[in-house]
Amino acid sequence: MKTLRALLRTLLIVAGLSGLAACSVAPPEGVVPVTGFEADRYLGRWYEIARLDHSFERGMTDVHATYRRLENGGIEVVNRGYDPARQAWKEAVGHALFLGDPGTASLKVSFFGPFYGGYHVVELDRDAYRWALVAGPSRDYLWILARERSIDDDVRDRLTARAKALGFDTAALIWVDQRQSAEPAQ
Template sequence: MRNMIISMLLFCVGCTQIPDKVKPVNNFELDRYLGKWYEIARLDHSFERGLSKVTAEYSLNDNGSVRVLNQGYSAQDKQWKTATGIAYFIDSPTDGLLKVSFFRPFYGTYAIFELDHANYQYAVISGPNHSYLWILSRTPSLSEAIKKQLIQKASDAGFNTQELIFVDQ
């Protein structure tokens, strides 16, 4: 039993690591980040495979945690799929570094490493390693110039941007 608990603790700690070359943003303002975001692009992973019209909506819970509602449409199943999670800041609430869980007690990294600080209109998010990447926007599309800039930022941080999936909104 003791070994199982130690293994679970090590697993949970490992889930909140940050990939090399990823530095979460500073001067983060959660109130400005809350609300609906559209997924512009992502790296492939099983829990979003085949989904279009993907959005993430963030709201504040009474206890100060962040409610995460992810939604996407599966054309194959002809239905909407949703996942509700919870997120907490790992360090300071002014750093864009959170841990998020859709399957408690297991948490994963949610590192905001690029953000439109002026208007909170786009963001680039990393998971615990270079296999997880999302480009988000407040609108269903981004200008080509901004999209190119965000893809370059992700590439510079070590992500394989050739593998990005651009989401149909």
């Protein structure tokens, strides 16, 4: 876990310094976060169904995030995943703040200090909050999340088509194995 935190800290410092130069936690051009967003309905556990590859989750399976409201109005973010190479669970804890109106699903997330990355829900199951398509501050970051460990093929196809229409490289999506059953209690 210390290795993951050290790696994340280094990556976020580099990303943060780059971000300061670019001043961007905003979504990529042409990517619009959903409005009418209800943060309290979004809280709880979300399983990572697919992602674009990036170093801080590389090789991990059974990745999920848990969101919890903080007293200051922000949101605690607990990301967990299983590293099969090390046969160990890894965890990173951070916090998120809305970039503006909490009714717009556009947040900045930090796992270390003052360095933030963008988190933008760009497609959402508005009826039951069962699935979401989330973009980062560039087209290098994309996640498909769901309340269950898998999604129906029609939802998968819809979200993949939407991501492609927004300019993301959907051929590069990694479909996350969600079969690990021996997760320790949080």
